[in-house]
Each structure stands twice: as C-alpha cells, then as structure tokens.
Amino acid sequence: MQSSNPSGVSRRTLAKAGIFGAASAPLLAACGNGDGGGGAEGDGELDFWWWGSDPRHEYTQKIIEAFLAKNDGVTIKPSPNEFDAYWDALNVSVSGNNAPDVLQQDERYLRDYADKNALLALDDIGIDLSNIDEAAIKAGQLNGETYGIATGLNSLCLMVNPVLLEASGVAMPDDKAWTWDDFKQFVIDVTNGGDAIGNSGISFNNESLFNVFARQKGESLYTPEGELGFSEATMNEWWQMVIDLRDAGATPGASQIVEAYAAGQDQAPLATGTGVTEFYWTNQVGAIQKVLGGDLVLLRIPGESAGTQPGMYLKSAMFWSIARSTSDQEAAAKLVDFLLNDDASIDLMLGDRGLPSNTAQRDRVLPMLPPDQALAADFIAALTPDLVEGPPVPPVGAGGVADIMLGLYETLLFDQTSVEETTAGFIEQTNAAIGA
Template sequence: MKSNNPSGLSRRTLAKAGIFGAAAAPLLAACGDDSNEGDGDLDFWWWGSEPRHEYTQQIIDAFLAKNEGITIKPSPADFSGYWDALNVSVSGNNTPDVMQQDEKYLRDYADKNALLPLEELDIDLSEVEESIIQSGQLDGKTYGIATGVNAIALLVNPALVEAAGLTIPDDTTWTWADFVRFTSDLSSGGDAIGNSGVSFNNESLFNVFARQKGESLYTPEGGLGFSEATMTEWWQMVIELRDAGATPAASKVVEGYAAGQDQAPLATGTGVTEFYWTNQIGAIQSVLDSELLLLRVPGESEAAQPGMFLKSAMFWSVARTTSDKEAAGKFVDFLLNSDESLDLTLGDKGLPSNLAQRERILPNLPADQQIGADFIAAITPGLSEPPPVPPVGAGAVGDIMLGLYESLLFDQTTPEETAALFIEQVSAEIG
C-alpha cells in the first residue's frame, strides 16, 4: 500500500493529514479552503483493517489508470482515529473530498453542512434499490450512498453445540425465551459459555427487539421511538441470561468486551454464540479456525413486525467544499459500480448496493462471505423497511449503553433504573 508523502501534498491535503496522528489534529482548524475550482486533486479518507487499506489502494490505482488528470491522496485510519480526525478537519473547513461515512454520524455531518447532496453529481444509481438509497437521505436529499448491506445475526459454533449434546434450533420459529433456554443449556451441557454477553449493549440489537414490538430505537423525526417498558424488558432478559448461567459473570462479560472481536469468547472457542453483523463472520472464523453458522435473531416469528433489517454497512459521501465535483462524482461512481472496485471489495463493505454487481460477484465470494450472502438472501423476503437515519448525537449512544450495561451487570442499577437512565442520557445527547 502506498503511504502519503508530505512533501508532495497540497496545502489542503497537508491540513487534513492529522488523520494519522492525534497530535497533529488541532493544527487543522488553522487552515480552510472553500474553493471549488475543479483541480482534480481529491483527498480520500476511509477506515478499516490493513487488508482493506491494501485493496482500497488497488482500487485507487485502477481508477487513476482510467482517469488522467485526477490525483487522489489516500488517508486510511482505524475506526476510532478516523472520527476524531474527521471532526477536527470538518471544524477547520477541511473536509476530505470523498470519505466513508457511518449511519451514526451521517445526519450530524449533513447538519453541519459538511456534505454535498449527491444529486449534484453524476452517479449512476439505477442498480440500487430505492430503500437503500433512502437509507442515506435526509429531508429528501442524498448525503450518503451505501457501500453495501449486512444484517445482524446470531453466530453459532456448531461443533460446541454438538459437544454440549444439543441441536441447532429452528431459527424461523424460535423466541427470545427459546434463546434463553438454548444458551443456558449450552453452558450447563458443555465446557464453553452459551453466550458471551458482549453484544447486549449493542443499540442495533436492541433496535431489532424494539422493532419486533412495533417500536424503534429512533423515530424519523430524530426522537426516541421505544417505550420505557420495552427497554426494561430488554434489561430484565439480560439479567435472566446472567442468572441462568447463559452468559458469564459480570467481570467476564466486561473482559470479553474489552478484548475485542479477535479475542472475544466466540473467536477463541470459549463461547458458543454471539450476535455480530454478517460481514464479520469471516474475520471471526479465521481466528477460530472453525466454521460458524448464522441464525436469525430470536423473536421474529412472533413479532408484531419484522425486527431484523438490512443495514447500510457504511456510506460514500462527498464534501460540500470538494475542489472538483466532477472528479469526486466519477470516483464515487467507480467505487459503487465498477468491476474493478467490486472485484477487490467483494463483501467486505457488505453485499454491494449495486444489485447487478452483487449478482455478478456472488460466485467469486470467499466461502465465509458466501455464508453471509446466503443468509441475507434467505431473510430478505421477510424484512420490513430499515430504520431511519439516526439523529445528531447518536454517536454517543454506544458509550452510554455500554456504561449502563456494566452498571446493570454489577447490580448497581435495576432493569427499571437502567432503562430510565438510558432514556434520560440519550435524550440529552440527541436533543
């Protein structure tokens, strides 16, 4: 992968280079460039792992080979460092021309007038479903185009299920009560914990639970869309799982969460089940060196409405201040629609939003990504519309939920108190 050469960068790009180090970030605010002169010089920011950085550079090279006169300055980062740097860069009016965006922050940056409505660019969306386009829209304007879609699922280690003397449940009919019994039986019948408990602080998983009751984490207007009773029931189930031995003691749950995906119980073979996104199965299987199964989230068959949904894995967005709209549009179109881009990306950013490309690459997907693709194909006919774009302030919700989850596990708060505190603290963040 190529690295940035500071001596060869433009003033705009140098100002943005703080993505590589927090120490440089405060300097960004000193510079700004609101020009739109069409110079073909694009700064491109994304987050991800080293393999993503490597293939993204190959995509850049393929694009440049077809588009003489355009230059692209790559700025890869890890997830947390990316948002710290982007926040500072936007504050200094130095937004990167083309960037990855996440649903939690899309409204925030659109409201800051940092993002360009993509209707102003020549990007072919003819092969993208309307519901997927709408997932990046606010007030009728498109501020992000989904790279692809994924879904939350229960990953299960079938070898450990067999070792516990159990069988895989029918995920088309099982309930949350069935899930509690299954994971409790796994813990008592084998040497691994039934469920590591590391994902019950995941607001997307709670959103599935709320949607099953005809509610939602957020409303389209940006408020909270669930009742206190529904969240209390969620936390009560968490305590039931802990007390039944389905999940480990509080300290072990915290350790598992802090260890990260690669060292969490499912990946190390000390846990049998865990909720993850479908595009994460490959990384976990590679660490575990064993095959996993994907099951639907419990409760779908008895739900008031389908809770599961296809989530936009991430988005492509363009800066309002981009120096070259035409070049930025060409690049996003290439990322979204070209054979070269999708042959390299495959399912890493979710199954491609471009339906024709999705169909084309399916035979070429690695075995682990094929599992996710098959799962999405199986569940899609029964899904309802995806949730609305989260409100401004949603980026803080994960930390709020984690802190309250830990307090609950250590019996510092009751389920009722935890639900009330969540509503109070999140309401303060989203206004």
C-alpha cells in the first residue's frame, strides 16, 4: 500500500517527527465523526497499542504476524504496555494528535476519549459485527454510535480456595441464595475456624463491586446521564460492612490490607494461600491459580436474589477502538475485524481478553479452552440467564474514580474518617471529577 505523500515520506513518519502534528487540526470537543476521520491516503502503517501481561504480549505478536501474512502492504508497529503506564502514554499521544491507529480501550475511559473526538465510529467501516454479542456492541455505544467493540465478556465473582475452606470446617455457601449478611458471617466463621484470613479486604474499594451492591438496590454507580446514581444510605451501608468485617477480624488490619493491595494480584492473600476468598474478574482466575498452584471455585456475588434486582452484569473485559486520526481507516478496520472474527486470532487469544464477544467463535473454541478459562466460561454461561441490563458507559472523568475510592477507603480503614465522612468525600470528589 503506497502513500500519496509526494515526498515519499509517510504522514505517520512526519507526525512522529513532530512535523505533521503542528499543522494538524486540534481534537474537537464532542462526539461525532464528521468527515469520517483521517486515512484518505491509506499509507498502510498502523500503530497498535494494548496493555497486559507478558503472555498477552507474546500471543498478540503472533496474532499480528498472522494478520500481516494475509494483508500485503500493511505494516504494524506494536506497543505493548502495563495498565497504568498505558493510560499515561495514551493521554500524551492523543494530546499530541498522534493517537495509535488501533488500541485497547477500557470502559472507564471510553466516553472520555470519544468525547474528545479521538475515536472513530465503528458501525459502517467494514467490520463484520454479524456474530458479535449484542451486549458486547451495546457496551461500547455512545449517542447511537459504536466507539469500542468488546474483545470479550467477563464478570465479577467471589473466588474461593476450597482447600482452605475445608480446613476451616465451614461449608461452601449456596451462592444463588446468600445475602451480604450471609457473606459477612461466612468469612467470619472461615477466619475463626482455620489458619487463613476469610477475606483479604483488597476489593472493597473497587467501584465495580460497589456498583453491583448499588444495582441490587435498584440504584447504580452512574446514571445514563453521567451523574452519580446511588443514595448516601447505600454507600454508608457498604462502608459499614467493611468496618464490621475489619473489627470482627474477618479481614486483616488496615496496614495489612494496604500492603496486600499494593503488592498486586500475584502477591495478594488468595494467590499466596493465606486468604480464603477474594472478589476478582472471571478472566483473572487462571493467573491466580497458576501462582497458587491449586484450583479455585467461583461463586456469585452475595445479594443477587435478595435485592430489588440482580446487580451482577457482564462487563466488556476491554474494547477494540480505532483512532479518528488513523492514517489508514481501511487497514485499521481490517485489523479490528481480524482480532474479533478470524480463527487464527481467536485460537491464540482464547479467553484471555474475556469470553470471545463473537458468539460463533465462542462456541467454536469452548472445547479448546484451558481449564481455567473453561471454568470462567461455565460460570458466565450459568450466570447469564439471571442477569438484567448492564450499567451505562461511565461518564467523562470516571478514570480517576478508582484512585478517589482507594484513597478514601484507606482513610476509613485507619479511622481517619467515619463511614458518613467517607461517603460524603466520595460523592464530593467524584462529582468534581465527572463534572456533575
């Protein structure tokens, strides 16, 4: 694929040298594709960005090689990264009008980048969506246009170490019927009956887990209009449960919780065999089992049958998006189509980026899934019939809410703020972050 640049130097090369960027139009202030984005020249050069672990980087490189073997004239510059560094780099890249052509997106940031007009609408640019799960498409839609297509779907769950549970003498709970009060008593009994902590306490600052709790009460973390959608009473109840568990010894002390959170998933109590339960996403089970060296059981979040409605939902593990400024829209669309629909791509990806959003591919690879991914797939299959519609796409500014909630969670754990003060602080700081 040949560039139309008369100098023979591609627009992408000029942009990276800082020549093209100065003359480029600034990002617009609102969603909408206008003229359909860049890429009229079709230079065949794609920057492809994603985050993840080393195994993800390795198989994604193999996917790239398989794509290039079928698409002459296209070149791809891969840029893998870790999650936090990824968003720092993407912010700089987009601010400099040099966004990667094809990129992973997350629900916390999707609206933010779409509202900056940094993302291309994906509805009618040659990507085959005929087999993509309707929920996976809807999850990436804003104002009737699709700015991200889910790589796959996953769900929050409670992971339980069955060996440690048996050692405590406590029976496995009925996760289709248990309440949050049942959960509290369960982890207290597990802690008292064995040598491991009932729950490590490192997930109660997860805004997605709180969202499940709020949804069970007919509320939500955010409204479709981008405002907070829960009552103070609901968040007070959440934080009070945290304090009750800490004071009962069912979770570690404040310092231990903070240290365990900072240590990361691989060094957290569930993975190291010192904790019996923890809330995680289903696609994380394999990595945790590998470190643990044993099997885990996946349970539904407490309270699903006791509230106004089920709170659990299928979350897009991540999205594929295309930059509006891409230098080759056709090639970028072909890459996303390949990532979503091609056998070679799905055979390498399997369930690492969530249970494939392509339902035909999902059915095809189910027998091929390794045991950990099969465990997650079976859990999601059993859960799906009991779910209601998922939450709306988070508002602009939601990317900073995780840090807000973590900071306030720590002040609560150390008794620097009361339950009510923690809730008030969260509401005030989050409203400021999302402009509500």
